[in-house]
Amino acid sequence: MTFAPRPQAGDLSFLKQLNRSAVLEALRQTPGLTRAEVAQGSKLTKVTVGAAVQALLNEGWLQEGDLQRRGGGRPGRALYLNETRHALVGVEIGVHELHVVTCTLRGTILEERHLALLQTTPEETLDRLAILVEEILETPEIKQRECLGLGLAVPGPTSPSQRRLSLAPNLGWRDVALLDMLRERLPHLGGIWLMDNEAKAAAFGEMYFRNAHHPTPGSLLYISAGSGIGSGLVEGRPLRVIRGVHGLAGEIGHTVLQPSGLYCHCGNRGCAETLVSGWSIRAALGISEESELDKAIARHPEQNRVATTLKHAGEALGMLLLNLHHTLNPAEIVIGGSLTRLGPALMEPALTMFEEHQNRLLPDASRIVPRVLDDSRIVAARGIAAEILSQALSDTPASPRSARVEN
Amino acid sequence: MTFAPRPQAGDLSFLKQLNRSAVLEALRQTPGLTRAEVAQGSKLTKVTVGAAVQALLNEGWLQEGDLQRRGGGRPGRALYLNETRHALVGVEIGVHELHVVTCTLRGTILEERHLALLQTTPEETLDRLAILVEEILETPEIKQRECLGLGLAVPGPTSPSQRRLSLAPNLGWRDVALLDMLRERLPHLGGIWLMDNEAKAAAFGEMYFRNAHHPTPGSLLYISAGSGIGSGLVEGRPLRVIRGVHGLAGEIGHTVLQPSGLYCHCGNRGCAETLVSGWSIRAALGISEESELDKAIARHPEQNRVATTLKHAGEALGMLLLNLHHTLNPAEIVIGGSLTRLGPALMEPALTMFEEHQNRLLPDASRIVPRVLDDSRIVAARGIAAEILSQALSDTPASPRSARVEN
DNA sequence: ATAGTTAGTTAACAGTATTTACTTATCAAT
DNA sequence: ATTGATAAGTAAATACTGTTAACTAACTAT
Structure with a gap:
C-alpha cells in the first residue's frame, strides 16, 4: 500500500495552533516555567507567549503557580498544565487482566481499576470493560472533569488503521474491531478514541512522561x-x-x-x-x-x-x-x-x-x-493515555484573537 | 545522552517558508501540476499558491511548462522544479572505489566519475576524491549551475553529529573527521555539507526519488x-x-x-x-x-x-x-x-x-x-545528494513580500 | 456568437507575531 | 526609606501573511 499525503502547509490559524502547542509542550516537559522562560526556550517573543498563555489560562489548559525568584529583577509567575480540569482514560486488555486508569494532564494517576479475566470472547470482555470504565467515570474525582478521550492498549498487533486488533495469540482472538465495539458500549464518552499495541503504548508513555x-x-x-x-x-x-x-x-x-x-x-x-x-x-x-x-x-x-x-x-x-x-x-x-x-x-x-x-x-x-513507572500493571494503560494527551495538546482548538475573553 | 530541544514554534516567515516548501514538495512528487492543482492538494488557496509560485519562479526554483488541458475551462500552466539552474554533488567512498555524481533538482544524473581505490589512508583517499570533485565541478554542464551542497556517503556508521566516520572495518579506518577533512580540501565549495552511512543514504534516495x-x-x-x-x-x-x-x-x-x-x-x-x-x-x-x-x-x-x-x-x-x-x-x-x-x-x-x-x-x-536505480555504483552517492536536496528545498530563504521582484 | 467553466490575478481585509515603549515588581546599595 | 539596576509582563502601533471577493483570461460546448 502506498500513500502520498498532502505536503504540510497551513494558514495563520495553523501557525497559532502550532505556537499554542509549543507553549503547552514546553510546560509539559518543564513544569513551572515562567512566560519569559517559555519565550526564551521557543523562538517566540514574550509578547506572543504572553498572549498565548493568557488564552490558555482562560480556556483552562494552564494554571498559574507561585512567583519564581531567579536573580535580579521582577520575579515571574510559574505556569503549569492545569491538573484539575481534564481527565484521560487509559485501558489495557491484558491476557489475564483488564486495567483501567485515569490520569491528569501531568500524568498523575487519579483512579485505577483491575479485573482478573478468564479466557473469553471479545464481546464479553468488552461488556465487562465498559462496566469498569463507567464505574471509574462515576468517581467523584473524575465526574467533575472533562474527559479528553479514551485509549485502548491490546496484547497484539493492530491493523494499519489502528481500529482493529489483528491477532492476539494469547487470547485466541483474531481481526476484531475492538475500538468500535468498545465505543458502541460507551456511547456517551466523547473526545479522542485511540487503540494501540500494548508495547507501543507503553513505549510512548515511558518516553512521554x-x-x-x-x-x-x-x-x-x-x-x-x-x-x-x-x-x-x-x-x-x-x-x-x-x-x-x-x-x-x-x-x-x-x-x-x-x-x-x-x-x-x-x-x-x-x-x-x-x-x-x-x-x-x-x-x-x-x-x-x-x-x-x-x-x-x-x-x-x-x-x-x-x-x-x-x-x-x-x-x-x-x-x-x-x-x-x-x-x-x-x-x-x-x-x-x-x-x-x-x-x-x-x-x-x-x-x-x-x-x-x-x-x-x-x-x-x-x-x-x-x-x-513502578507498577507494571498500568504501564500500557497510562501509555495509551499519553498518546491521547499528546494528540489533545497538539490540537487545542484556538479561537481568533478578537474573541479573546477579557478578565 | 539526552536532549530536550525546543518545541517547534515559529513566526510568520516560518509559515511562509513552510508553505513555499509545501509547494516545492508537491511539484517534486508530482511534476507538471498547475497552480490550481497544487492549491487543491495542499490546504492553501490559489491566491497563496499563485504568489508563492511567482516568487519561486523569480528565484529560479521553478520553471513553467506547457498548458495543461483538463476538461472545461481555461487550461493551467504546468510547473516543474527547475532542472537547469542548480546542481547537487553526491560522493561515495566505497571499499574498493570512489564514486562522484552530480544531479539536478529532479534527480537526473548530470555527470559521474568513478575511481578504483587501493586500501589507503583517509588523507590520500580524500586528496584523490577532492581532485575528482574539482574535475566534475569544472565540467561545462556543472560550471554554469549553482551548487546547493555536497554529500558524502561512507561504508560504516557515522558519529551522532554526522561529521565523523566512527568505523569502517573494510577500510581499516576508525573515528575519522572525514567531512571536515574533505571540506578543507574543497574550500571554495559552499552550500550544505552532509555525511551519512551509505546504506542510510541509499535508503533515503530510493524513497525520495x-x-x-x-x-x-x-x-x-x-x-x-x-x-x-x-x-x-x-x-x-x-x-x-x-x-x-x-x-x-x-x-x-x-x-x-x-x-x-x-x-x-x-x-x-x-x-x-x-x-x-x-x-x-x-x-x-x-x-x-x-x-x-x-x-x-x-x-x-x-x-x-x-x-x-x-x-x-x-x-x-x-x-x-x-x-x-x-x-x-x-x-x-x-x-x-x-x-x-x-x-x-x-x-x-x-x-x-x-x-x-x-x-x-x-x-x-x-x-x-x-x-x-539500476546502477548499483551510484545508489548511495545519489542518495546522499537526495538528503542535501531535501534540506535545500525545505529551507529556501524567502524574502518578505514587499521585496517581491516585479516582472 | 454565447453561455458555462476553470485558471490565475488584483485589491481589500482579517489575523498573527513583532517592535517599541511602558508598567510592575524585586534586589542591592546607599 | 530611597534610589538605581534588572527583569517580567503588558499595551499600542506596525509589518507580514493568508484569505475573501471580485475580476480577467482562456478554453469548451451549444
Whole structure:
C-alpha cells in the first residue's frame, strides 16, 4: 500500500495552533516555567507567549503557580498544565487482566481499576470493560472533569488503521474491531478514541512522561516480556512510534534466535518467544498455570531446573537485546512486562550476555534501564493515555484573537 | 545522552517558508501540476499558491511548462522544479572505489566519475576524491549551475553529529573527521555539507526519488549487501532516517543468526556478516581477491562448493530479512549492494526462505523489491545528494513580500 | 456568437507575531 | 526609606501573511 499525503502547509490559524502547542509542550516537559522562560526556550517573543498563555489560562489548559525568584529583577509567575480540569482514560486488555486508569494532564494517576479475566470472547470482555470504565467515570474525582478521550492498549498487533486488533495469540482472538465495539458500549464518552499495541503504548508513555529526574532520551525501545514478547520503538522529535505498514513492527517474539530450536505456534523454529516468554518458561518447567510459576520459583530458587531455565531464558533475552541494539540502536532499552517480576534470575544473565557480546570495535551501546513507572500493571494503560494527551495538546482548538475573553 | 530541544514554534516567515516548501514538495512528487492543482492538494488557496509560485519562479526554483488541458475551462500552466539552474554533488567512498555524481533538482544524473581505490589512508583517499570533485565541478554542464551542497556517503556508521566516520572495518579506518577533512580540501565549495552511512543514504534516495511509476511506500528498508552488510530505514512523513543514538541503527551485519557459528571480527559468533557478505563468501570459497569471485562463479556455476555456498548465504539473507520484517515491518525491503550482482543464485534461496517462514497466523509481510536505480555504483552517492536536496528545498530563504521582484 | 467553466490575478481585509515603549515588581546599595 | 539596576509582563502601533471577493483570461460546448 502506498500513500502520498498532502505536503504540510497551513494558514495563520495553523501557525497559532502550532505556537499554542509549543507553549503547552514546553510546560509539559518543564513544569513551572515562567512566560519569559517559555519565550526564551521557543523562538517566540514574550509578547506572543504572553498572549498565548493568557488564552490558555482562560480556556483552562494552564494554571498559574507561585512567583519564581531567579536573580535580579521582577520575579515571574510559574505556569503549569492545569491538573484539575481534564481527565484521560487509559485501558489495557491484558491476557489475564483488564486495567483501567485515569490520569491528569501531568500524568498523575487519579483512579485505577483491575479485573482478573478468564479466557473469553471479545464481546464479553468488552461488556465487562465498559462496566469498569463507567464505574471509574462515576468517581467523584473524575465526574467533575472533562474527559479528553479514551485509549485502548491490546496484547497484539493492530491493523494499519489502528481500529482493529489483528491477532492476539494469547487470547485466541483474531481481526476484531475492538475500538468500535468498545465505543458502541460507551456511547456517551466523547473526545479522542485511540487503540494501540500494548508495547507501543507503553513505549510512548515511558518516553512521554519523563521529567527532569528521568530525562527524555533521544529514542526508546520498550520490551514487553509477558505471556509473549513484543516491543515498541519511539523515536525523534516530534515523538514518533514506529508501527510498520501492517502494524507488525516490534513483533520481536518471532525473531529467530536458534534456527534449529523448538517449534513456535507461528510455524517456525527457535523464535525468541520459544525461549523467553511466560508460556515458554512454564513449558520448560512443566507448569500449566500462570500462578504456579512464582510458587515454583519461590519454593526452589536454586533448584537446578528452575535456575537453568531462567538462565537460558535470560541469555536468550540478552541475545535479543543485542540484535535490537544492532538494528535500532535506541538511546534506552526499557525492560517491562510481567516477566520482570522474576527479577535478577532473568535479568542478570541477560545483562551479562548483552555486555559480554558487544562489538569490540564499537563499544557504544544502548543503555538498558528499568521502567520508570513502578507498577507494571498500568504501564500500557497510562501509555495509551499519553498518546491521547499528546494528540489533545497538539490540537487545542484556538479561537481568533478578537474573541479573546477579557478578565 | 539526552536532549530536550525546543518545541517547534515559529513566526510568520516560518509559515511562509513552510508553505513555499509545501509547494516545492508537491511539484517534486508530482511534476507538471498547475497552480490550481497544487492549491487543491495542499490546504492553501490559489491566491497563496499563485504568489508563492511567482516568487519561486523569480528565484529560479521553478520553471513553467506547457498548458495543461483538463476538461472545461481555461487550461493551467504546468510547473516543474527547475532542472537547469542548480546542481547537487553526491560522493561515495566505497571499499574498493570512489564514486562522484552530480544531479539536478529532479534527480537526473548530470555527470559521474568513478575511481578504483587501493586500501589507503583517509588523507590520500580524500586528496584523490577532492581532485575528482574539482574535475566534475569544472565540467561545462556543472560550471554554469549553482551548487546547493555536497554529500558524502561512507561504508560504516557515522558519529551522532554526522561529521565523523566512527568505523569502517573494510577500510581499516576508525573515528575519522572525514567531512571536515574533505571540506578543507574543497574550500571554495559552499552550500550544505552532509555525511551519512551509505546504506542510510541509499535508503533515503530510493524513497525520495520515487515517482508515479514507482510509488512511494510508507516506509522503506534498504539492505546494502557488499563487503559487509548494512541497512537503512526511512519512515513516515516528513521522511525520517532512523539512525540510532550512536549512529549504529542498521548495523544488521552483527545481528546473530547462528549462536554457535563462525567467529566474526566484532568478536562474536554467527553474525549475519559471517554468512552473507563479500568477505564471508570469498572465505568460504577460499578466494582472496574480490575480482576472483565473479570468475569462480562464472566458471563453475553449478560446482557444488560454489552453489552450496551461495545457497547458504542466500538462506541466511532470507532469515535476516524475516527478522527485519518482524522488528521493523517496512512497506518495502529493497535489496542493494554489490552482492546483488550474484543474481538469483543468492536471491532465490533468500526469497524462498522468506516466503516459507512467514508467521502462518500473520500472513502480511513486507514486500521485497529490487532497486529502482539500476546502477548499483551510484545508489548511495545519489542518495546522499537526495538528503542535501531535501534540506535545500525545505529551507529556501524567502524574502518578505514587499521585496517581491516585479516582472 | 454565447453561455458555462476553470485558471490565475488584483485589491481589500482579517489575523498573527513583532517592535517599541511602558508598567510592575524585586534586589542591592546607599 | 530611597534610589538605581534588572527583569517580567503588558499595551499600542506596525509589518507580514493568508484569505475573501471580485475580476480577467482562456478554453469548451451549444
